[in-house]
Amino acid sequence: MAEGRRGTVLVHGGLHSASCWAALLPLLTPPVRAMDLPGRSARPAPLDQVTLDDCVHAVLEEADAAGFGRFALVGHSLGGVTITETAYRHPDRVSHLVYVGALVPGPGSSASIVMTGADRDLAAPMEPLEDSLARAMFGNDLTDQQWAAHAAGLVADAPALMNARLSGYPSGIPTLYVHMDRDVPVPPALADQMAANLGPGVTRRSIDAGHSVMVSQPQALADLVNEWIAT
Numbered sequence: 001m002a003e004g005r006r007g008t009v010l011v012h013g014g015l016h017s018a019s020c021w022a023a024l025l026p027l028l029t030p031p032v033r034a035m036d037l038p039g040r041s042a043r044p045a046p047l048d049q050v051t052l053d054d055c056v057h058a059v060l061e062e063a064d065a066a067g068f069g070r071f072a073l074v075g076h077s078l079g080g081v082t083i084t085e086t087a088y089r090h091p092d093r094v095s096h097l098v099y100v101g102a103l104v105p106g107p108g109s110s111a112s113i114v115m116t117g118a119d120r121d122l123a124a125p126m127e128p129l130e131d132s133l134a135r136a137m138f139g140n141d142l143t144d145q146q147w148a149a150h151a152a153g154l155v156a157d158a159p160a161l162m163n164a165r166l167s168g169y170p171s172g173i174p175t176l177y178v179h180m181d182r183d184v185p186v187p188p189a190l191a192d193q194m195a196a197n198l199g200p201g202v203t204r205r206s207i208d209a210g211h212s213v214m215v216s217q218p219q220a221l222a223d224l225v226n227e228w229i230a231t
Contacts, residue, residue, distance in 0.1 A: 003069045004067045004068055004069030004070075005031065005067055005068060005069065006068060006069065006070050006071060006072075006095060007030075007031040007032060007033065007063070007066055007067075007068040007071045007072075008028060008029075008031070008032045008033070008071060008072040008073075008074060008225075008229060009032075009033050009034075009035055009059060009062055009063055009066075009068070009071050009072070009073055009074070010024070010025075010032065010033065010034040010035065010074045010076075011035060011037065011059065011073060011074065011075040011076070011079035011082050011083050012034075012035075012036075012037065012076055012077075012079055013075075013076040013077025013078040013079045013080075013102075014077055014078035014111075014126070014157050014161065014162070015126070015128055015129070015134075015154050015155060015156070015157050016076075016077075016153065016154065016155070017036050017037075017040045017041045017153055017155050018034040018035055018036045018041065018042070019041075019153040020076070020150065020153055020212070020214060020215070021034040021214055022034075023214060023215055023218040024214040024218040024221060024222055027218055027219055027222035027226075028222055028225060028226060029226045029229065029230070031066060031068075033062055033063075033065075033066045033068075035058065035059065035062040036058075037050075037055050037058055037079075037082065037158075038050045038054045038055060038058050038158070039156075039157070039158050040155050040156075040157075041155075043058055047125070047126070047156055047157065047158045047159070048122070048125075048158070048159065048160075049158075050158035050160060050161065051158075051160055051161075051164070052081065052082065052085055052160075052161060052164040055081075055082040055085075055086075055161065056082065056085050056086045056089060056090075059073070059082060059083075059086045060086070060090065060093070063093065069093075070092075070093055070094070070095045071093065071094065071095060072094070072095050072096035072097070072098065072225075072228075072229040073086060073087060073094055073096070073097055073098070074098040074100065074225060075097075075098070075099055075100065075102050076100045076101060076102060076214065077100075077101055077102055077103060077185065077186065077211065078102075078103055078111055078157075078161060078162070079102060080099050080102025080103045080104045080194065081103060081104070081105065081111055081161065081164055081166065082161075083097060083099070083102075084097075084104055084166055084169060084170065084198075085164075085166055085167060087170035087173055088166070088167055088168045088169060088170045089167065091170055091171075091172065091173060094170070094173055095173070095174075095229070096173065096174045096175075096176075096228060096229045096231070097170065097173050097174070097175040097176070098175075098176045098178065098224075098225055098228055098229070099175070099176070099177040099178065099194070099195070099198075100178045100213065100214070100221065101178070101179060101180050101183050101185070101186040101191065101211055101213065102177070102186070102194060103115075103186065103194060104166075104169075104194040104195070104197045104198055105165070105166060105197065106193075106197045107166075108165065109165070110162060110163045110164060110165060111161070111162050111163075111164070112162040112163055114190070114193075114194075115162075115185070119162075119163045120159050120162040120163050121159075122159050122160060122163065124159065125156060125159065126156060126157040126158065126159040126162070127156050128154045128155065128156060129154075131151060134151060134154060135147055135151070136184065137184050137185055137211065138150070138154075138184075138185075138210070138211050138212050139151070139210065139212055139215075140182060140184055140210040140211075141182055141209055141210035141212075141216045142210070142212060142215055142216050146215050146216065149215075150212060150215050169197065169198055169199055170198075171199065174203075174228070174231060175198060175201065175202045175203065176202070176203045176204075176205060176224065176228045177191065177194070177195040177198070177202050177203070177204050177205075178204075178205045178206065178207060178213075178221070178224055179191035179192075179195075179204070179205075179206050179207075180206070180207050180208070180209045180210060180211060180213050181206055181207070181208045181209070182208065182209060182210045183209075183210060183211045184210065184211055185211050186211065188206070203228075205224050207220050207221060207224075
């Protein structure tokens with residue numbers, strides 16, 4: 001789709017779905033779409049067969065369905081892999097990039113290597129974490145009420161996405177990387193490495209929050225996203 005209106009597409013991270021953006025959506029400058037990656041909710045598929053190619057296709061499908069000729073991409077956590085690959089393959093479609101505590105593996109690496117030092121065993125299902133561990137990782141700054149609602153949206157994920165290699169890194173697209181000061185899965189030092197993998201020219205911002213900043217501080221995140229995509 002070469003023409004059409006401009007908009008924003010939100011890409012969730014691992015073990016999540018589009019529902020994680022619920023508090024942020026009404027605060028963003030419209031039009032905005034929060035999408036499900038393949039294998040959950042609106043895009044059912046066998047999780048053991050979902051690939052990064054499928055995720056890139058799903059992003060374009062979402063943008064086309066919304067009538068977006070060009071669009072900003074906002075990716076959280078493991079969603080950083082999908083938005084990076086999409087922008088690298090389709091720079092004509094992507095107007096802005098916003099990484100939120102996102103994983104951007106270096107050349108030849110993967111999200112699993114970044115997080116654990118080795119690729120994931122693809123024979124092992126990627127199931128939701130036990131509640132206390134999930135809260136320590138994803139909800140360390142959420143109230144009990146916020147966590148209960150957020151935890152209800154956690155889902156199983158596609159293990160191959162953890163091992164996916166990026167084809168390259170986008171250039172010439174205005175890029176913002178937001179890290180959270182209390183992030184557990186992607187603490188500030190790791191966020192520095194992820195932003196560096198994107199190359200020079202990345203703008204950095206921080207929010208004093210945990211990993212699920214879209215739940216704990218949606219207005220602070222919305223302000224950064226709205227400002228960025230307006231440039």
